[in-house]
Amino acid sequence: MYTSYKVMKDILAVIRSRFSPHSFLDREVADDVVDRILEAGRLAPSAKNRQPWRFVVVRDLAKRQLISQAAYNEPWIVQAPVHVAVCSTNIDYKMPNGQTAYPIDLSFAAAFMALQAVDEGLACCINTTFDENEIRDLLTVPYGMRVVLLLILGHSDEKPTGHERLAKSRIVSFEHW
Numbered sequence: 001m002y003t004s005y006k007v008m009k010d011i012l013a014v015i016r017s018r019f020s021p022h023s024f025l026d027r028e029v030a031d032d033v034v035d036r037i038l039e040a041g042r043l044a045p046s047a048k049n050r051q052p053w054r055f056v057v058v059r060d061l062a063k064r065q066l067i068s069q070a071a072y073n074e075p076w077i078v079q080a081p082v083h084v085a086v087c088s089t090n091i092d093y094k095m096p097n098g099q100t101a102y103p104i105d106l107s108f109a110a111a112f113m114a115l116q117a118v119d120e121g122l123a124c125c126i127n128t129t130f131d132e133n134e135i136r137d138l139l140t141v142p143y144g145m146r147v148v149l150l151l152i153l154g155h156s157d158e159k160p161t162g163h164e165r166l167a168k169s170r171i172v173s174f175e176h177w
């Protein structure tokens, strides 16, 4: 039985080991692994619990090749055996603070899926360098919906370069800016 402290420690370990790979091994990903990654996205929070998302999973090689073309032929994209297009189903809702909800909602879902992927021993790169209209046509995404990002998933033997991040002292303040 996990204590909440143990859960927090494990989550930070997963967060620390996540990185953006740009090469993937020729190795399949089991269906149950993909299913748990999607479950992590399904359980993500969203503004007013509207869940304005659809996750389009692509595993077919011919389709992955077309996605790769729409993503300007980055070679590592087609290498990855699983692509998940994280798409919106509602782009209108604004939160009480006046900001548009869907990019934030979808980012939470994507982050949850990326972390679950790492916990499953996979690597995951978020990709936003693609022609959205091409991906939309390819995946028959209805007009007006957005393809916000692609999760490019698979096994990778790449070594993480290490996180170059701003120091906490630069990004955190207490009680005032």
Ligand SMILES: Cc1cc2nc3c(=O)[nH]c(=O)nc-3n(C[C@H](O)[C@H](O)[C@H](O)COP(=O)(O)O)c2cc1C
Binding pocket: 018, 019, 020, 021, 125, 126, 127, 128, 129, 163
């Ligand atoms: C919203 C967003 C969009 C991104 N788009 C791309 C992309 O188009 N291509 C790419 O190679 N990486 C992309 N990344 C990955 C970032 O470049 C990467 O997370 C960042 O450089 C930090 O490196 P790390 O993930 O290895 O820690 C994206 C990440 C985020 C959060």
